[in-house]
Amino acid sequence: MGVMLDMVLASVLVGIIILTVMNVNINLSDENYRGMVEFHTQMETIQLARIIEFDFFKMGYRQTVRPFISIAESSHIKFTSNLKDIAGATDVIEYGLGDLVLNSKNPRDKMLFRIENISKVYINYSVIRFKLTYYNSRDSILSAPIVGALRDSIKSVRVQLMLESSEPYDTARVGGKLYSHAMYSKLLFPRNL
Numbered sequence: 001m002g003v004m005l006d007m008v009l010a011s012v013l014v015g016i017i018i019l020t021v022m023n024v025n026i027n028l029s030d031e032n033y034r035g036m037v038e039f040h041t042q043m044e045t046i047q048l049a050r051i052i053e054f055d056f057f058k059m060g061y062r063q064t065v066r067p068f069i070s071i072a073e074s075s076h077i078k079f080t081s082n083l084k085d086i087a088g089a090t091d092v093i094e095y096g097l098g099d100l101v102l103n104s105k106n107p108r109d110k111m112l113f114r115i116e117n118i119s120k121v122y123i124n125y126s127v128i129r130f131k132l133t134y135y136n137s138r139d140s141i142l143s144a145p146i147v148g149a150l151r152d153s154i155k156s157v158r159v160q161l162m163l164e165s166s167e168p169y170d171t172a173r174v175g176g177k178l179y180s181h182a183m184y185s186k187l188l189f190p191r192n193l
Contacts, residue, residue, distance in 0.1 A: 034180070037180045038182075041126070041180045048112070049159075052161070056190055057191070058081045060079065066152055069154055075132065076097070083116070091117055093116055095115075097113075097130040105166060109126045112125065112130055127162070136154065136155055157187075158185065159184070160185045163182050
């Protein structure tokens with residue numbers, strides 16, 4: 001009788017150990033997936049921020065016709081520059097937040113677009129927010145949209161960008177799916193404005 005009880009207790013103990021190991025393995029796998037999704041979202045944010053910074057710092061570069069900024073809205077900007085550094089060349093660059101991405105699993109994903117001259121590129125980095133705030137030479141906020149001669153008074157632009165992963169990393173959460181997110185915010189001072 002004692003041997004039988006020992007075998008039953010040993011079997012229960014082995015079962016508990018196996019379930020514990022399986023639970024640890026599942027948790028490690030979930031955390032690994034979450035880490036990869038967060039890393040990917042942060043890398044996309046960094047790449048997009050570098051593109052935006054490069055373009056915005058060149059705003060008005062080697063241009064003579066003012067205003068350099070032709071559209072200045074809260075989520076849409078259009079300006080002239082000379083990105084390729086070719087004498088006498090004028091490039092027209094435009095950024096804006098487009099429509100929702102229909103094939104994404106994240107219902108908040110929007111398409112950020114970039115137009116250089118006539119080539120339009122949709123940047124599908126799961127952008128959920130693209131906000132531009134404009135400042136004059138006294139660091140006072142100019143309320144968007146900025147039209148007419150006021151566009152010439154823009155001296156700096158704050159870019160706020162928020163990205164979320166297109167895939168949720170936690171679908172079992174009560175209250176909705178969880179998406180990895182990253183944010184970029186920077187006040188840019190283009191030298192040529």
